Amino acid sequence: MNDIINGLLLCVDDEQIVLHSLRDQLYKVYGNRYLIEIAESAEExxxxxxxxxxxGxxxxxxxxxWLMPGMKGDEFLIEAHRRFPYIIxxxxxxxxxEAAVQRTRDxxxxxxFIRKPWDVEQLIQSIDKGLERFKSCIEKNAVVSVWNVKND
Structure with missing residues (x-):
């Protein structure tokens, strides 16, 4: 399956050292295919x-x-889902x-959910599987859209 042109990976954490570590790790694997952005708060x-x-x-x-000043990670992910439901x-x-994790799942x-400190290989595997899931959802949605157009 091909990469998505103009794809964005976003890391959000209030600790700069974590953000820079994540950005560097993701850049090594995905930097030539996707834009990698970091934010120090959910609002940002x-x-x-x-x-x-x-x-675009x-x-x-x-x-x-999860634990950030202001909006917590569960609230952020729920709001991001409301605006962009297909994001992984x-x-x-x-x-x-644990209630916040379950609420975010629901x-x-x-x-x-991945615990800190994270294993880089596990994180990359999760991202790869997540990207495949994203692409699959988009393809299914495109098929449904074509089907609906043909049957209107």
Whole structure:
């Protein structure tokens, strides 16, 4: 399956060291195929999603911490899902409320929860599988759209 042109991977965490580590790890694998952006808050993450999507980028993956000042990761992923339902959402956190994880699974179709410190190979595998899921959802949606047009 081909890469999605203008795809966006977004990492959201209030700790700069985590963000820079994630960005560097993702850039090594995906940097020549996708735009990789970082945000230090959920609010900034939503702004980036809105701005870049309005400029032709397709948000593919969000990797978000849970415990952040202001809007927590579960609230952020639920809001991102409301605006961009096809985005694959991963939560990467060292501390989390299990009820928040379940709420995010239920209300934001969260793809996976990964504990900090993370294993890079596991994270890359999760992203690869998430990208395949995204592409599959888009293809199914395109088939349904074509079917609906033919049958109207």
């Amino acid at each position: 993450g939503l702004e980036i999603l809105e701005e870049l999507s309005s400029n 980028f397709i948000p593919l993956i969000i990797i978000s911490d 959402k991963l939560m990467l956190s060292g501390q989390v409320d 209300q934001a179709d969260m793809y996976e």
